Amino acid sequence: MDAFDLARWQFAITTIFHFFFVPLSIGLVFLTAIMQTAWYRTKDPTYLRMTKFWGKLFLINFALGVVTGIVQEFQFGMNWSAYSRFVGDIFGAPLAIEGLLAFFLESTFLGLWIFGWTRLSPRIHLACIWLVAIGTGLSAFFILAANAWMQHPVGYVVNPVTGRAELKDFFAMLTNITAWSHFGHTMLGAFVTGGMFVIGISAYHLARKHETVLFRRSMTIALVVSLFASLGVAFSGHFQAQLVAKQQPMKTAAAEALWETERGAGFSLFAVGDVENGRNHINVQLPHLLSVLTTNTWNGEVQGINDIQAEYEQRYGPGSYIPVVGVIYWAFRLMVGAGMLMILVSLVGLFLLRRGTLETARWFLRLVPLAIALPYLANSTGWIMTEMGRQPWVVFGVMLTRDAVSGAVGVGFVATTLIGFTVIYGVLSVVDVYLLSKYARSTPPEITEPSAEPALVY
Amino acid sequence: MDHGYLNLETLWFGLIGVLWIGYFFLEGFDFGVGILMPFLGRDEVDRRIMVNTIGPVWDGNEVWLIVAGGATFAAFPEWYATLFSGFYLALFLILAALIFRGVAFEFRGKDKHPEWARWWDRAIFWGSALPALLWGVAWANILRGVPIDTHKEWAGSFFDLLNPYALLGGATSLLLFTLHGAVFLTLRTDTELQIRARRIARTLAVPGSLAVLGFLTWTFFNARDNDGIVPGVVPIGAIVAVVGVEWLLREKLDGWAFLATGMCIVLITATFFLNLYPRVMPSSIGAANDLTIWNASSTHYTLTVMTWVALIFTPLVLLYQGWTYWVFRKRIRRADVEKSTPGNGGEAASPI
Numbered sequence: 001m002d003a004f005d006l007a008r009w010q011f012a013i014t015t016i017f018h019f020f021f022v023p024l025s026i027g028l029v030f031l032t033a034i035m036q037t038a039w040y041r042t043k044d045p046t047y048l049r050m051t052k053f054w055g056k057l058f059l060i061n062f063a064l065g066v067v068t069g070i071v072q073e074f075q076f077g078m079n080w081s082a083y084s085r086f087v088g089d090i091f092g093a094p095l096a097i098e099g100l101l102a103f104f105l106e107s108t109f110l111g112l113w114i115f116g117w118t119r120l121s122p123r124i125h126l127a128c129i130w131l132v133a134i135g136t137g138l139s140a141f142f143i144l145a146a147n148a149w150m151q152h153p154v155g156y157v158v159n160p161v162t163g164r165a166e167l168k169d170f171f172a173m174l175t176n177i178t179a180w181s182h183f184g185h186t187m188l189g190a191f192v193t194g195g196m197f198v199i200g201i202s203a204y205h206l207a208r209k210h211e212t213v214l215f216r217r218s219m220t221i222a223l224v225v226s227l228f229a230s231l232g233v234a235f236s237g238h239f240q241a242q243l244v245a246k247q248q249p250m251k252t253a254a255a256e257a258l259w260e261t262e263r264g265a266g267f268s269l270f271a272v273g274d275v276e277n278g279r280n281h282i283n284v285q286l287p288h289l290l291s292v293l294t295t296n297t298w299n300g301e302v303q304g305i306n307d308i309q310a311e312y313e314q315r316y317g318p319g320s321y322i323p324v325v326g327v328i329y330w331a332f333r334l335m336v337g338a339g340m341l342m343i344l345v346s347l348v349g350l351f352l353l354r355r356g357t358l359e360t361a362r363w364f365l366r367l368v369p370l371a372i373a374l375p376y377l378a379n380s381t382g383w384i385m386t387e388m389g390r391q392p393w394v395v396f397g398v399m400l401t402r403d404a405v406s407g408a409v410g411v412g413f414v415a416t417t418l419i420g421f422t423v424i425y426g427v428l429s430v431v432d433v434y435l436l437s438k439y440a441r442s443t444p445p446e447i448t449e450p451s452a453e454p455a456l457v458y
Numbered sequence: 459m460d461h462g463y464l465n466l467e468t469l470w471f472g473l474i475g476v477l478w479i480g481y482f483f484l485e486g487f488d489f490g491v492g493i494l495m496p497f498l499g500r501d502e503v504d505r506r507i508m509v510n511t512i513g514p515v516w517d518g519n520e521v522w523l524i525v526a527g528g529a530t531f532a533a534f535p536e537w538y539a540t541l542f543s544g545f546y547l548a549l550f551l552i553l554a555a556l557i558f559r560g561v562a563f564e565f566r567g568k569d570k571h572p573e574w575a576r577w578w579d580r581a582i583f584w585g586s587a588l589p590a591l592l593w594g595v596a597w598a599n600i601l602r603g604v605p606i607d608t609h610k611e612w613a614g615s616f617f618d619l620l621n622p623y624a625l626l627g628g629a630t631s632l633l634l635f636t637l638h639g640a641v642f643l644t645l646r647t648d649t650e651l652q653i654r655a656r657r658i659a660r661t662l663a664v665p666g667s668l669a670v671l672g673f674l675t676w677t678f679f680n681a682r683d684n685d686g687i688v689p690g691v692v693p694i695g696a697i698v699a700v701v702g703v704e705w706l707l708r709e710k711l712d713g714w715a716f717l718a719t720g721m722c723i724v725l726i727t728a729t730f731f732l733n734l735y736p737r738v739m740p741s742s743i744g745a746a747n748d749l750t751i752w753n754a755s756s757t758h759y760t761l762t763v764m765t766w767v768a769l770i771f772t773p774l775v776l777l778y779q780g781w782t783y784w785v786f787r788k789r790i791r792r793a794d795v796e797k798s799t800p801g802n803g804g805e806a807a808s809p810i
Contacts, residue, residue: 063564066517067557073527074549077542084542085610088535089756096528097767103521104775108782111514119785164535167756170763406543408612417550424554428561435568 004405006414007079010421012387014071016380017425021065023379026136026187027194028058033129034221040126045447046214053444054198054218055129059114060435064428066107071421073099079414083394083404090156090167091146098142106135140190141183148179150395151386152247158398165398178247181240188232189382192342193375195226199349200372201440206358207365214444220353227346233339238293244389245294245302248396250312251389253305254325255332256290257283260304265290268329275325278306316397323391331381331388338378345371466761467751470533471738473768474526475731481522482593482635482723488512488519490639492559492586493632495579498643498654505579507790509563511646514786516563518779520556532764536610536754537738544604544612545596548619552589559585590635591628595619597730598627598673602680606741610749614742623676630669634726637662637703638719644712649792656707659715663704670700670722674729681733692732696725 001009032055039047073095076084084091112120113128120128149156155172156165167173202219205211245252253259257271259278266285273280291300305322312321345368352358359365394401491512499505512519531538542549558581566578602623605614640659644652674693700722706715734740738754741747755761 059564060568063561067560070520070524070556071553073524073531074542074553077527077531077538078546078549079543081539081543081611084531084539085535088531088538089760092528092530092532092535092538092756093760093764096525096532096764099521099525099528100767100771100775103524104518104779107517107521108775108779111518112782112785115510115514115786167760167763170759406539407609408543409546413546416547420550420554424557428557431561431565435565438569 001411003409003411003414004402006411006418007405007409008401010079010414010418011075012384013418013425014068014075014421015387016383017429018065018068018072019379019383020376021061021068022140023186023190023193023375024197025058025062025065026133026140026190027192028054028061028197029129029133029136029194030191031194031198031221031225032058033126033133034225035218036126036129040122046217048447049444050214050218052447053214056439057197057201057436060432060439062110064432068425078417079406079409080394080404081406081408083399085164086399086404087165087395090149090165090173093167093170094142094146094149094173098139098146102135102139102142106132106139109135137187140186141179144182144186145174145176145179148176148182149173151182151390152176152178153395153398165395178243181236181243185233185236185240185382188229188236189375189379191229192226192233193379195222195229196342196345196371196375198222199226199345200369203365203368204441207362209359211444212359216359219349219358223346223349223353226342227350230339230343230346234343237336237339242294242296248390249303250305250308250321250323251328251385252294253303253308254323254328254389255385256302257325257329258290258302258304259306261301261307262304263291263301264288264299265302267293271329273325273329319392321392323389328385328389331385335378335381335385338374338381342371342374342378345374466758466765467755468736469765470529470755470761471731471735471751474529474533475728477522477526477529478731479724479727481519481526482631482727483720484519484522485516486590486635486638486720486723487642488516488639489586489590489635490637491643492582492639493590493636494639494643494655494658496583498640498651498658499579502575503792503795504651505575506567507647507651507792507795508643509566509582510790510795511643513563515782517560518782520560529764533756533761534738534749534751534754535756537749540606540610540612540739540749540754541600544606544614545599545619547616548592548596552592555585555588555592557585559589587632591632593628594631595624595628597631597727598624598677600739601627601677601730601733603740603742605743606739606747606749607743608747610747610754623680626669626673626676630666630673630726633662633666633669634700634719634723637666637700638716638723641703641707641712641716641719644707645716646789647792648789651792656710656712660704660707663700663707667697667700667703670726671697674726677729677733692725693729696722696729699725 032051035047035054036051038044039051076091109128109131113125113132116125116128153165154176155167155169157168158164159166173179198218199222202215202222205215206219241252256265256268257273257280258265258268259280264287266287267289269284269286271280271283288298290302292298294300294302305325309321313319348364349358349368352361352364390396392400392402394404491508495505495508499508527538530541562578562581562585566575566582568574596619599619599621602621605612605618607613637659640655640662643655644659647655674697678693699718703715703718703722706712706718736751737748738751739749741749756764
């Protein structure tokens with residue numbers, strides 16, 4: 001492995017680890033804000049206890065999202081300095097704006113929310129958690145706009161004198177359809193992540209007949225949010241898939257292990273590929289479905305890997321433009337499969353709730369805590385497909401990933417930080433899982449007098 | 459090359475300067491509080507008070523660094539790329555420290571096991587001390603010049619960063635941030651802890667002043683005379699401010715003392731930027747390889763967009779961050795904390 005491979009591993013590890021925490025933070029802060037709003041409206045102390053219980057889990061999770069996020073901002077310059085030089089004119093702006101608009105908002109109002117229970121009026125205090133929630137949304141948008149530009153670059157020219165990409169139209173970057181499609185899918189995915197987390201933990205307590213009123217309410221809110229959001233994820237994912245088929249047909253072809261261009265292409269359910277020779281040994285398909293999904297027509301044409309490769313060699317010069325097909329193919333299937341299961345969990349849960357048998361349906365209460373793993377699986381595989389499917393490009397059609405790596409950083413340095421971050425993140429995972437499971441199983445705090453809270457939190 | 463001062467490159471150089479000033483002023487005292495934990499925190503109550511003095515604000519303070527990084531990426535990509543890939547291992551150490559420190563604040567109170575808080579307190583100490591030292595080392599190196607080749611790439615090794623001037627820079631920032639934190643604690647605590655904080659601040663003020671004096675004098679002799687703006691009043695102001703701290707504390711003028719340590723940090727950071735201008739990273743190989751605000755910057759279009767965003771949102775940020783400090787302006791009283799600290803038997807401070 002050279003410095004380039006190690007830098008890619010490092011980006012993958014630090015980014016996937018960071019993204020374990022982000023969607024849950026976004027999902028939980030909105031759910032917590034909804035619960036606090038309910039308390040503010042009704043003054044029912046159960047809602048206050050819910051706010052504190054889920055809010056505490058949110059804070060444990062948020063802390064890790066914040067500290068792993070600093071690495072994200074620094075590693076472009078550390079490991080990918082050639083990339084930073086080439087795209088800084090464009091890519092730096094959304095990052096800076098994310099910091100100025102979102103990070104200040106989140107961190108400041110979160111501090112006010114944590115420590116402000118007795119020092120702020122209930123109204124202002126409620127506004128604080130909503131501002132944190134808005135901050136997470138803003139943050140998501142700007143970082144996704146930056147990523148969307150790498151997937152589908154718009155509003156720029158490459159200056160022939162400096163050899164650098166230059167921003168020509170900031171508005172085009174903000175209105176990039178890829179950015180909005182990313183944003184919708186990711187935010188909805190984050191709501192489902194928060195939803196599954198609350199459903200799973202509530203089920204754990206309901207199965208033990210523990211605080212049934214509080215956890216039934218939590219479960220109800222989470223089931224409703226999860227149902228709408230998981231259906232939204234499916235629809236936005238469908239839209240996104242059609243966009244990808246237009247913008248990055250190689251990614252679509254790889255996700256389907258479709259080697260030759262076909263009309264009326266089938267949707268592959270299970271394939272064993274022969275990557276060397278560009279074909280599949282086994283491929284179980286639902287006929288015509290891929291054409292229908294990507295082109296909305298029965299016999300629409302879907303391009304195959306081998307044909308796109310030939311086309312790209314003509315356009316971009318010799319070399320392989322084929323990503324790691326096996327990983328992308330299975331990542332896509334795991335994501336979609338997990339998404340479907342989450343829709344099912346929400347539907348079954350709501351059905352049981354309506355019938356009034358949720359708390360006696362022991363099989364459901366015992367099974368759904370496992371569903372907490374589903375959004376993590378879907379979030380990670382979704383990004384693995386998105387990022388690995390773009391390879392060998394770092395900016396699609398503009399810059400190869402191999403050309404993006406830092407020239408001045410030797411293999412020993414990258415190896416050192418790779419090992420360092422992996423060990424640190426490993427340790428923190430253990431601590432985080434320990435704390436989350438400890439507090440998830442704990443009894444929600446009793447409220448002795450209205451809004452009484454010690455002045456100290458840490 | 460004479461462009462005057464009225465241009466976007468100069469504006470963004472100045473804005474990044476302001477972000478670093480804000481970062482060092484704010485995170486400076488919360489680093490100091492973290493460094494002083496094992497020295498001033500005699501029991502769990504003390505340590506909880508100390509963590510809670512910065513509890514609501516440390517995260518917001520750290521965002522100044524993130525925005526400074528982002529603004530450098532956006533406005534001066536070549537600076538960002540050369541600096542971050544060149545100071546590679548130093549930045550890794552800073553990141554590792556900030557990661558453990560940030561998590562430690564949130565996690566230290568989350569488990570009753572006696573060893574639990576101890577471990578996180580160690581993380582708070584090292585996570586504060588290491589960056590407090592390394593930021594001084596890093597900035598002294600930027601000022602001194604680092605090996606940058608004709609391709610704007612770093613051409614040195616990690617050990618190039620460990621020269622005597624830079625180490626003095628590190629010692630200065632470590633002392634100054636610790637002093638700043640000690641003075642901050644005199645404003646936010648009461649009884650015994652406040653007295654101890656004032657005592658340690660007075661003790662630190664002497665070596666702190668000497669370090670500032672030595673470092674700025676060396677900086678003066680290091681400066682290349684054909685570059686930079688050198689209004690002597692800025693570094694001299696920094697020295698005057700820090701020299702006054704001991705007297706202000708003796709007179710129990712804690713608020714003024716905090717202003718003085720703060721001004722010292724502000725003026726030293728301003729000195730960095732004034733001495734650099736219009737360079738952002740001088741090359742020790744030759745002035746022809748210097749990164750400047752002209753050859754490291756983004757296009758005018760990007761700078762214009764960024765200027766509008768900054769003009770609209772920066773005042774808003776300053777307003778609500780200022781409001782936070784107003785909301786949490788009250789001292790944390792020991793009597794209140796004793797009530798809410800379970801099993802505080804006044805156990806001895808943990809060795810690090």
